[in-house]
Amino acid sequence: MSLKPKEMNFSDTWGDLQKTVHGVITLSNIPRYVWQDRFADVYQLCVAYPESLADKLYIETKNFLDNHVKGLLEHLSTLSHDNIIYNYYECWRRYNKGIIYLHELYSYLNNQHIRKNKLSEAELIYGNHPIDDLEQMEIGELGLEIWKKNMIEPLQGSLVSAILECINQDRNNNGHLINAEVVRGVIESFVAVNKFKKRNNIELYRTLLEKPLVAASGEYFRSQADIWFQNCTITQYMERVIKLFEEESVRCQRFLHSSSHAIMKQCCEKYMVEDYLCALYNEAKSIISQERQQDMANMYILLRSVSKNLIPYMTEFKDHIIEEGLQRLNEIKGDNMCMSFVEIIMSIYRKYKEMIEKIFQSDKNFTSALDKACISIVNYSPDNKSYKSSELLAKYCDQLLKKSSKGLSEMEVDEKLTDAIIIFKYLDDKDMFQKFYSRMLAKRLIHQNSQSMDAEESMIDKLKTACGYEFTNKLHRMFTDMKISEDLTEKFNSQYLPDKRVVLSLNFHVHILQAGSWPLGQTNITSFTIPQEFTQSMQAFEKFYNCQYNGRRLTWMYHLSQGELKLCYLNKVHLITMQTFQMAILLLFENTLTMTCSEIVNTLQLNWDQFLKNCVTLVECKILLANTKELENDTVLSLNEKYYNKRTRLRITASLQKETPMETTQTITSVEEDRKLFIQATIVRIMKSRKLLKHNALIQEILSQCITFNPSISMIKKCIETLIEKQYMERARNSRDEYSYIA
Amino acid sequence: MKVKIKSWVGVATWRWVANDDTCGICRLAFENCCPDCKLPGDDCPLVWGQCSHCYHMHCIMKWLNSQQVRQLCPMCRQEWKFKE
Numbered sequence: 092m093s094l095k096p097k098e099m100n101f102s103d104t105w106g107d108l109q110k111t112v113h114g115v116i117t118l119s120n121i122p123r124y125v126w127q128d129r130f131a132d133v134y135q136l137c138v139a140y141p142e143s144l145a146d147k148l149y150i151e152t153k154n155f156l157d158n159h160v161k162g163l164l165e166h167l168s169t170l171s172h173d174n175i176i177y178n179y180y181e182c183w184r185r186y187n188k189g190i191i192y193l194h195e196l197y198s199y200l201n202n203q204h205i206r207k208n209k210l211s212e213a214e215l216i217y218g219n220h221p222i223d224d225l226e227q228m229e230i231g232e233l234g235l236e237i238w239k240k241n242m243i244e245p246l247q248g249s250l251v252s253a254i255l256e257c258i259n260q261d262r263n264n265n266g267h268l269i270n271a272e273v274v275r276g277v278i279e280s281f282v283a284v285n286k287f288k289k290r291n292n293i294e295l296y297r298t299l300l301e302k303p304l305v306a307a308s309g310e311y312f313r314s315q316a317d318i319w320f321q322n323c324t325i326t327q328y329m330e331r332v333i334k335l336f337e338e339e340s341v342r343c344q345r346f347l348h349s350s351s352h353a354i355m356k357q358c359c360e361k362y363m364v365e366d367y368l369c370a371l372y373n374e375a376k377s378i379i380s381q382e383r384q385q386d387m388a389n390m391y392i393l394l395r396s397v398s399k400n401l402i403p404y405m406t407e408f409k410d411h412i413i414e415e416g417l418q419r420l421n422e423i424k425g426d427n428m429c430m431s432f433v434e435i436i437m438s439i440y441r442k443y444k445e446m447i448e449k450i451f452q453s454d455k456n457f458t459s460a461l462d463k464a465c466i467s468i469v470n471y472s473p474d475n476k477s478y479k480s481s482e483l484l485a486k487y488c489d490q491l492l493k494k495s496s497k498g499l500s501e502m503e504v505d506e507k508l509t510d511a512i513i514i515f516k517y518l519d520d521k522d523m524f525q526k527f528y529s530r531m532l533a534k535r536l537i538h539q540n541s542q543s544m545d546a547e548e549s550m551i552d553k554l555k556t557a558c559g560y561e562f563t564n565k566l567h568r569m570f571t572d573m574k575i576s577e578d579l580t581e582k583f584n585s586q587y588l589p590d591k592r593v594v595l596s597l598n599f600h601v602h603i604l605q606a607g608s609w610p611l612g613q614t615n616i617t618s619f620t621i622p623q624e625f626t627q628s629m630q631a632f633e634k635f636y637n638c639q640y641n642g643r644r645l646t647w648m649y650h651l652s653q654g655e656l657k658l659c660y661l662n663k664v665h666l667i668t669m670q671t672f673q674m675a676i677l678l679l680f681e682n683t684l685t686m687t688c689s690e691i692v693n694t695l696q697l698n699w700d701q702f703l704k705n706c707v708t709l710v711e712c713k714i715l716l717a718n719t720k721e722l723e724n725d726t727v728l729s730l731n732e733k734y735y736n737k738r739t740r741l742r743i744t745a746s747l748q749k750e751t752p753m754e755t756t757q758t759i760t761s762v763e764e765d766r767k768l769f770i771q772a773t774i775v776r777i778m779k780s781r782k783l784l785k786h787n788a789l790i791q792e793i794l795s796q797c798i799t800f801n802p803s804i805s806m807i808k809k810c811i812e813t814l815i816e817k818q819y820m821e822r823a824r825n826s827r828d829e830y831s832y833i834a
Numbered sequence: 835m836k837v838k839i840k841s842w843v844g845v846a847t848w849r850w851v852a853n854d855d856t857c858g859i860c861r862l863a864f865e866n867c868c869p870d871c872k873l874p875g876d877d878c879p880l881v882w883g884q885c886s887h888c889y890h891m892h893c894i895m896k897w898l899n900s901q902q903v904r905q906l907c908p909m910c911r912q913e914w915k916f917k918e
């Protein structure tokens with residue numbers, strides 16, 4: 092075959108070509124050499140000399156296909172109308188295949204003639220060229236276009252109603268439609284005929300099929316929902332709707348173009364969920380309060396696709412948790428309040444966390460509902476004692492970290508402390524917790540009452556992770572002081588004393604605390620004349636300390652100091668750990684058998700309260716005998732010569748080291764004072780940078796900077812008043828709700 | 835002897851001893867730290883000059899660094915020398 096252009100006789104060539112075209116489009120067997128000759132004919136016609144016959148060829152081919160499809164339509168109309176979609180599908184299947192072959196036979200025309208003449212895509216989109224009906228298409232596209240005009244357009248009414256009928260049958264037969272493949276094929280033809288289109292290629296499918304299908308389905312869903320709702324319990328209704336959702340989703344996959352899946356789903360939801368929202372919400376309360384888990388899960392499935400639909404359901408869930416939490420908290424009785432408090436909250440937290448994983452598929456919205464519920468429960472204060480939770484949580488930690496925490500393993504203690512952190516995160520008054528915690532920590536450290544330093548430090552690290560370095564740096568500081576004190580004691584005893592050739596009468600240890608870092612309080616401060624038995628060691632240490640540090644002054648905290656006293660006047664020697672004041676009291680009996688309370692108080696210069704607390708313990712544990720029931724000024728005290736304890740070493744300090752109600756009050760007051768100072772400093776900082784600020788904007792900024800507590804608006808207002816009085820700021824002249832900074 | 839002290843764990847707090855209550859440079863109490871620090875105590879120590887004036891160490895260092903010609907005590911204008 093020669094590629095050289097030559098003169099062509101069109102009608103002869105087309106005559107041959109036409110026969111082959113017919114063969115191809117009807118899927119007849121075309122011998123290879125015939126195919127190759129006709130392929131060459133197309134080429135030769137396109138490049139014919141003296142002028143190309145391509146346009147002529149195009150027009151003839153178009154006419155041929157036009158007539159061919161008209162013929163097919165005529166043929167179809169002679170067949171039974173009942174089988175229309177089957178007959179259409181058969182025709183389409185063959186024609187569609189034939190057109191693909193024909194497209195190939197006309198490759199040269201497609202590639203060299205038509206593509207060249209075609210407007211570029213950019214021209215189509217941005218240019219103002221009117222889309223010309225006469226514009227030539229590649230043969231494949233032409234064939235499909237003709238099919239669309241000559242076949243789909245005339246038949247569309249009957250085709251679509253037949254498809255809808257089939258889908259209806261499928262619904263009634265539980266998805267066992269016999270000719271599913273045919274229905275799918277017909278529907279696909281609506282998309283396929285536009286496959287060459289650059290844009291809107293599913294438009295035909297949309298208008299022809301999707302719209303009527305959605306309308307018909309909507310009607311079906313509406314009436315189903317109506318029937319079910321009338322005749323079923325809510326449990327059954329939800330089960331059926333979910334089953335229908337699943338079936339419809341499968342149906343969509345089987346029959347429809349993927350673009351329709353979401354639309355059909357919305358359609359289902361509109362008629363079966365949206366229209367019944369009120370009814371569903373009405374049931375939500377009892378479903379949740381009875382914790383009917385299957386119903387809860389089903390209702391979640393029905394509501395989840397529209398997140399605003401979930402809100403009332405989540406609120407119901409949240410309120411249920413709060414109700415259960417508060418009810419259980421109100422039932423707490425007994426001594427071990429703090430343990431019960433944490434255990435109840437953790438059991439609720441765990442129960443609902445698990446429920447969210449199992450029933451609500453770990454939905455974040457529900458997790459945050461649980462968080463909100465926990466915040467309400469944890470910070471609930473029935474009698475305006477908002478500090479209560481902070482105190483209970485700190486006490487819980489104290490019990491776990493103290494010596495003798497009931498034989499828990501290190502792992503168990505750590506797990507329980509991790510629980511405390513979960514609750515801590517929900518706490519509004521984190522600063523209050525910090526104060527209580529640091530006071531209890533101080534006592535554990537000073538009274539050497541910690542179970543393990545590792546556990547202490549790991550807890551502080553946990554708090555640091557939860558609330559930042561600022562929050563824990565005072566706690567860290569306390570640890571540093573303890574370490575420094577240990578080194579000082581060591582250096583004093585093993586270097587300084589031997590160097591100076593001093594031998595102390597007692598075994599001496601110190602805790603040197605940096606005044607600002609320790610929450611020591613003022614309640615227990617008393618005058619005290621320290622017995623001379625102590626003074627030698629103290630003076631030696633002070634000398635040593637002044638050599639170590641310049642410009643520092645030590646103040647002894649006798650009420651925090653304790654020691655071990657050896658009782659030698661009994662049949663058996665006892666070594667008893669007690670407070671310094673108690674040691675001092677017992678030392679007075681060295682040269683006398685009896686003393687009155689007022690004599691002791693006068694000698695030691697102790698205030699009465701401190702004396703009473705310490706002396707009562709000595710009487711209660713029967714080291715001292717008193718001649719009256721209550722200790723009065725003239726009560727006579729004497730050493731109990733018959734004192735006996737089966738243990739040789741014991742401590743009687745525990746009750747004295749407990750947090751007193753007075754200390755609690757003091758803690759609360761000092762937190763409130765800190766809060767005021769913090770808010771005032773924050774206001775000054777904000778006003779200094781903003782100069783002029785509206786009241787509400789100022790409040791918002793303050794709230795956003797208070798991380799460890801939620802200040803009340805009235806407290807903020809008071810702080811603003813204070814600062815106005817102190818002339819840090821003033822009300823702006825022209826505006827009632829604005830402040831300006833006074834430099 | 836009827837009773838004898840075996841051992842004693844003394845607890846004491848320490849504070850700075852200074853002639854004034856407040857730092858002459860930053861005007862903050864020695865109980866507290868200088869404006870650049872967060873915690874009083876070892877991290878923000880006090881220092882004394884031979885003139886016996888006392889400042890936060892951080893405050894006097896800043897002051898001395900800002901002096902071009904001679905380094906004077908900001909209170910008494912004598913030449914600043916650290917007390918040994």
Ligand SMILES: [Zn+2]
Nearest residue numbers: 857860890893
């Ligand atoms: Zn300063």
Ligand SMILES: [Zn+2]
Nearest residue numbers: 868871878892
């Ligand atoms: Zn500093």
Ligand SMILES: [Zn+2]
Nearest residue numbers: 885887907910
């Ligand atoms: Zn000076």
